[in-house]
Amino acid sequence: MARHKLKQSGAVLLAAAMAAAAAGCGGSSGDKPAADNGQEAAPKLTNLTYWVQAVSQVTATMKSYNEIEAYKELERVTGVKVDFQHPPQGQQATEQFNLMMTSDKLPDVIEYSWTGYPGGPEKAIKDGKIVKLNDLIDKYAPNFKKVLADHPDWKKEMMTDEGSIYGLPFIRSHEQLKVFLGPTIRKDWLDKLGLQLPTTIDEWYAVLKAFKERDPNGNGKPDEIPLYLAKGDVDTSTAFLGAFGINAGFYQEGGKVKYGPTDPKFKEFLTLMNKWYKEGLLDKDFATTDAKMLEAKITGGQIGSAVLYTGSGIGKYATLMKDKDKNFRLVAAPYPVLNKGDKQIWGYKDFSVAPTSAAISTSNKNPIETIKWLDYGYSEQGTLLFNFGKEGVSYTMQNGKPTFKPEVMNDPTGLPLIQSMSKHNRATFSGPFMLDIRFDEQYTNSPDQLESKKIWAAPTLEKKMPRTTPTKEESSRYASIMADINTYKDEMYLKFIMGAEPLDNFDKYVKTIQGMGLDEALKIQQSALERYAKR
Template sequence: MMKRWTAITLGTLLISSALTGCAGSSATTKSKEGKAGGVVDDPGEKITINLMTRSYAGGGWAPNHPMVEEINKRLNIDLKIEWVPSANYQEKLNVMAASNNFPDVFYAPKAEFVKWQSKDVFMNVRPELSKYPNIVKYIPEEAIKQFNPKEKYYGIPFYYQEVRDSLAIRKDWMDKLGLKMPETIDEFYEVAKAFAMKDPDGNGKQDTVGFSMEVNPGGAFGFGGTAAYLTTSFGLANNWTLDGNGKLIPMQTQAKELKDYIGFMRKAYAEGVLDKDSPILKSRDSLNKLEAGKSGIAPVNPQQLYVETIPPLLKTDPKAELVQLMPPKGTSGKSGIKSSTSGDKIVINSKIDAKKQQRILKLLDYMLSDEGYDFVKHGIEGVHYKKISDTKYEQLEASVKDRQFLLLGWFFKRFDPMFLIYKWMDPKEVATIKNYFDNNEKVKVKDAAAGLVSETATKLGANIDKKWMDTMVKIIAGQEPIDSIDKAIAEWKAAGGDKIIQEMNEEYQKVNQ
């Protein structure tokens, strides 16, 4: 939520001018919102749809990809997909904005979505959704509303799991050391200390760690690694919480809770229970240590458990056994996993023909239907998989080559934590993965300000958060005293935090009047 805007340059001013001109152009605008209302899509008319989204390792599909050809046939469209490398995506959007030349439907990151929604760039889909039952069924209305103005839906959410990763622990190490599954924060500490001090891997060296943290380079609070799953145990908010008077309070000002949490981490660091490398660890480093057999506790992605995590671990130790570890309860009985809110949207160009808008909505609705969702996930029967029996399927070689799931993974999908689970997978593994997600759902802790935006936070948040975070890391490493927390809070508030608190509460009151 607290991301820094780039400095205003001539380029961004030109973009803003182009978008403003776009909003007022009588040559391109037939009607403002709900333009598709009353238009009936003719399924017999073939319509070209230009779609743009991000791509990652391996890139996207070629134009003649079998999945594109099949979806064209099913919906009588000519789908042209532009796959833009994720590192260049924001730049690509800005170039398109400057030339007023957006695709028909595209992925819009939260920052651009919030920045451009008042410029008449995106179609308001709210009046149309009643025609598309699968969108209504599989996309929660609460998620659609987030980051949209009241009574307007300028986009449909791109799904990120609210709670994806979960802690896992080496059960074989616990068994070897005679330890039980930790349920409280004190028990967690004792288990982690044993993992660091008592040679759980039996190699005669003290070369294992208790648990790790990773420092977000952007400065947003929430240590990565195992430490991120302990904040709720000490009463810290997931970004924002409500006080007894219904006022939003940011985690950065929770002095007592911060002193308890940072004090715990400081002790763990001093005693060698917290990984000494923690201040320099970055994303995934704690999981790398788990997979290498050097750590016994780390967050894992359940969907990648049997693909990425367990195979290298078993190469290191064939007897290794991982099980889920729920966040330990603090002295007040609190525990939980912080849920996330992305704000990214799939948006439809407000300027395109109304018939095309309807066909795009039909495409999105089809992708969420039982038939369409099965198709965009598993591909074409007989090409990407084959049915062996009513309950057994086999993945075919073309699936590995074609990566038939890209449209689902990188563009649009149901709100479904199991979206990467395929029907040809081992049922026992699927059951374990589902159990991870089911358990996570029971303990998720929401951000009380999810979906709200502060202009000051957008401009200054990353800078003041980073400075605040730097102080927390120094305190944990013993370079500054615990009392520096009070100074860090005061500086955060004076540098823009007080204004952020004011703006966030104003936005909260608007939504909850």
């Protein structure tokens, strides 16, 4: 197991130190809690504001992360009270973040994908928005410091080219934890129609045609949606596009950076998607369908295939449909290739270090106490807390292994496992801690979920770019170029597939992107790739 173990005694000492620090901290504080068993009252609470986008599995049952059992326990252990600030989900969160960053008064902790800050995380430091954490980690975060020392490859992923550490991230501590997204398909529909699991583009076409024409949901209506494939699915997982050997952004071949959306093979992909769209094989509303609408279509027996997660896809829908349709079975399908025997190059395998990390803002008046509080998540006790919740409430130790209680694994009210667990921990999504393989062994425990990880792990991802960052000098120019390119590219992507723009205009589209400064962006990425290699 590649998981990093930390001493429990260190965590206990840390909690005691933090409680003492909280007592003398200059931040705002609440009332003293009542004393227990005649002992001296606990110290005043340090108050922190924490900005983070709430995920759907939490908002399904709770209003705030403050209601998660792990954070209730963390407050009790550390004496730090946190006021979570949750922006709206989706694009509105990005808009609120951008607006927030123009202010001189920021939340104390901001959990965000800092590679998305205009110019990257180093620019956020130079702009005076967030704190460079290297010295604070060295002096006050012994657990996280040890993680960095033991895993230089992880450290390389989470630092800028200048060597700055800008946030404490979500870390996938085992190879198996990096694979959790890919194409899924209704196996019961395949079985009903006598079809095999598709592996090539042509096989997928034949299956989707059969889903469209042969009434696999058995209601006598032509209401099947053979494939739901949103633009984000293509961008993130390269589903179907990867069969053409490229991705939807920058990639590298032999150390040279290239850009997929202007490659002639991207036109081949668009041509295929346009054909499938015209034939009704793609969801006609793929450009506007949100998560709730997608769920309604899947549970309504309409969608035959989609790009989904292991837990919140295969696992969630198995739970939601077990009483509604006893035949329902959603399984992983291989990332398709063009020809039988072709090597699977593109798929989805995440980095060990997630792009989202908890940064300390320059408005924070208590950075030392804050880094100690964040560091707790990387201790042995913190790892247990964020992965499993509070001992005795959501899990017990059995033969030395944290084991979720039956009422969590099978919620008595019928909640999907992802929602049941999310009432107690943060391991079903992200946060400043290390994901534990022992959690995943219980979270994705059905045969179909376990098989999905094997199927989706096949692509080599040999062309994938590491998580590079531009320099301060490059950042604003790169951000400006790519903002224009991405807006235009996304608009044309929809037009080409939906037929609003003839594919004969692809060369014109390429020239337009080149005229927006693509060559300059490629040079910046090339320099960034070379700098990354020297980190």
